Amino acid sequence: MELTFGQYELVYNAFSLGIAAFLAATLFFWLGLSQVSDKYKMAVVVTGLVTFIAGYHYLRMFDSWGDAYTAVDGVVTSTGVAFNVAYRYVDWFLTVPLLLIELILVMSLTRSETVRKAILLGGAAALMIALGYPGEVSGGIDSTRLLWGALSMIPFLYIVYTLFIGLSESIARQHENVRGLLNTARWILVLSWSFYPVVYFAPFVMSLDGGQAQTVIEVGYTVADLVAKVVFGVIIFMIAVRKSQNEKA
Amino acid sequence: MELTFGQYELVYNAFSLGIAAFLAATLFFWLGLSQVSDKYKMAVVVTGLVTFIAGYHYLRMFDSWGDAYTAVDGVVTSTGVAFNVAYRYVDWFLTVPLLLIELILVMSLTRSETVRKAILLGGAAALMIALGYPGEVSGGIDSTRLLWGALSMIPFLYIVYTLFIGLSESIARQHENVRGLLNTARWILVLSWSFYPVVYFAPFVMSLDGGQAQTVIEVGYTVADLVAKVVFGVIIFMIAVRKSQNEKA
Numbered sequence: 009m010e011l012t013f014g015q016y017e018l019v020y021n022a023f024s025l026g027i028a029a030f031l032a033a034t035l036f037f038w039l040g041l042s043q044v045s046d047k048y049k050m051a052v053v054v055t056g057l058v059t060f061i062a063g064y065h066y067l068r069m070f071d072s073w074g075d076a077y078t079a080v081d082g083v084v085t086s087t088g089v090a091f092n093v094a095y096r097y098v099d100w101f102l103t104v105p106l107l108l109i110e111l112i113l114v115m116s117l118t119r120s121e122t123v124r125k126a127i128l129l130g131g132a133a134a135l136m137i138a139l140g141y142p143g144e145v146s147g148g149i150d151s152t153r154l155l156w157g158a159l160s161m162i163p164f165l166y167i168v169y170t171l172f173i174g175l176s177e178s179i180a181r182q183h184e185n186v187r188g189l190l191n192t193a194r195w196i197l198v199l200s201w202s203f204y205p206v207v208y209f210a211p212f213v214m215s216l217d218g219g220q221a222q223t224v225i226e227v228g229y230t231v232a233d234l235v236a237k238v239v240f241g242v243i244i245f246m247i248a249v250r251k252s253q254n255e256k257a
Numbered sequence: 258m259e260l261t262f263g264q265y266e267l268v269y270n271a272f273s274l275g276i277a278a279f280l281a282a283t284l285f286f287w288l289g290l291s292q293v294s295d296k297y298k299m300a301v302v303v304t305g306l307v308t309f310i311a312g313y314h315y316l317r318m319f320d321s322w323g324d325a326y327t328a329v330d331g332v333v334t335s336t337g338v339a340f341n342v343a344y345r346y347v348d349w350f351l352t353v354p355l356l357l358i359e360l361i362l363v364m365s366l367t368r369s370e371t372v373r374k375a376i377l378l379g380g381a382a383a384l385m386i387a388l389g390y391p392g393e394v395s396g397g398i399d400s401t402r403l404l405w406g407a408l409s410m411i412p413f414l415y416i417v418y419t420l421f422i423g424l425s426e427s428i429a430r431q432h433e434n435v436r437g438l439l440n441t442a443r444w445i446l447v448l449s450w451s452f453y454p455v456v457y458f459a460p461f462v463m464s465l466d467g468g469q470a471q472t473v474i475e476v477g478y479t480v481a482d483l484v485a486k487v488v489f490g491v492i493i494f495m496i497a498v499r500k501s502q503n504e505k506a
Contacts, residue, residue, distance in 0.1 A: 049288075
């Protein structure tokens with residue numbers, strides 16, 4: 009696959025931005041733990057775990073990108089060592105269920121409701137990622153990518169349904185000064201996640217060449233990850249702080 | 258030994274998943290320490306130690322795997338540097354006794370009972386691992402692997418017996434809202450540990466070639482480690498939180 013120097017650098021810098029943002033977000037959440045009451049501590053701990061795991065994988069992707077190409081005198085050459093696409097999927101396999109769990113934890117439902125929703129939504133999320141993977145590694149733009157991509161949309165739609173129908177009643181029961189934030193949180197989740205299938209299928213509709221397609225995919229996923237994990241995490245943290253203050257007042 | 262590119266990558270990614278999951282779990286347990294009362298803090302500290310030690314060894318295995326093979330243009334070549342199998346056994350030698358100790362600690366038996374059970378179960382666990390090792394390094398599928406594997410089953414059966422008969426009375430004396438979780442914990446322990454001999458003996462019954470056998474062994478052990486250390490650890494943490502709440506109420 010041919011990469012221009014600009015494409016090579018853009019992906020490299022996107023990965024580096026990811027490392028800095030995810031590790032900084034992790035520290036922000038965990039250093040803020042003392043600002044939330046015990047009831048919401050686990051939600052904030054999990055929020056930081058998501059960005060910690062993402063930071064680890066962006067470090068690995070950064071190194072893998074460096075191993076896959078050399079750029080000397082502005083000419084990018086493939087070394088023959090494959091860029092490891094699986095890091096993203098291992099990351100999502102761990103973090104996407106945890107993202108749903110942090111939303112459930114911050115709502116402070118009953119214990120049984122929390123366990124039930126965490127297992128159903130977390131399981132659907134893990135299934136969604138596992139089904140997308142065979143399509144991603146199929147290599148190019150073909151029916152395999154299309155088939156597995158379509159299959160992975162089934163658990164995705166179940167998650168969207170649960171977030172907007174199944175959780176509506178629980179959100180309506182929350183204090184009014186966090187209802188808006190919870191609503192924002194689920195919208196961020198659904199909109200940022202909708203961005204992944206767009207990136208996944210982008211090479212089909214845009215008729216890009218190899219280097220362009222890979223650049224769109226890597227930079228697109230990075231932007232989506234930052235919104236889904238960092239921006240979403242900040243909203244969860246704000247909800248936890250506000251609910252802690254409500255209960256003290 | 259011949260490895261396909263897919264086998265090589267699968268093992269690599271399993272190790273990387275292990276690193277991320279074990280380090281994240283460690284932070285989850287230790288950041289949750291403030292949620293348990295003093296009486297259960299040591300159980301939660303030890304739970305995090307187990308995943309911390311595992312995370313360290315998975316980092317070493319990840320690097321050792323990278324040193325043992327090169328994969329260029331999709332062709333995997335052995336470098337002649339041996340993949341260090343001993344990391345797993347050093348890990349188990351430290352973590353398997355600690356896993357039993359975290360279960361005993363969270364039960365909060367009398368002091369003398371805690372010490373006695375910790376020494377007996379911890380000692381049996383260390384012996385079990387030490388006896389398995391000569392078979393694992395014997396290299397292939399032969400009578401050495403069979404003999405040492407069989408010997409290491411003796412302390413294993415003693416542990417299963419103690420968990421199900423010796424601890425039954427102590428579990429019956431626990432508060433009813435943690436009895437179910439304790440029961441789940443010992444089942445996870447026994448079922449996940451039963452998985453290790455299955456992996457250990459798998460090459461015998463499945464007539465796999467070298468690359469397949471090694472892939473089954475490495476990925477199988479990784480899955481078993483994740484269940485035995487992370488899933489089991491989350492149950493221990495939940496027991497500690499719930500017992501702390503019981504005692505406050």
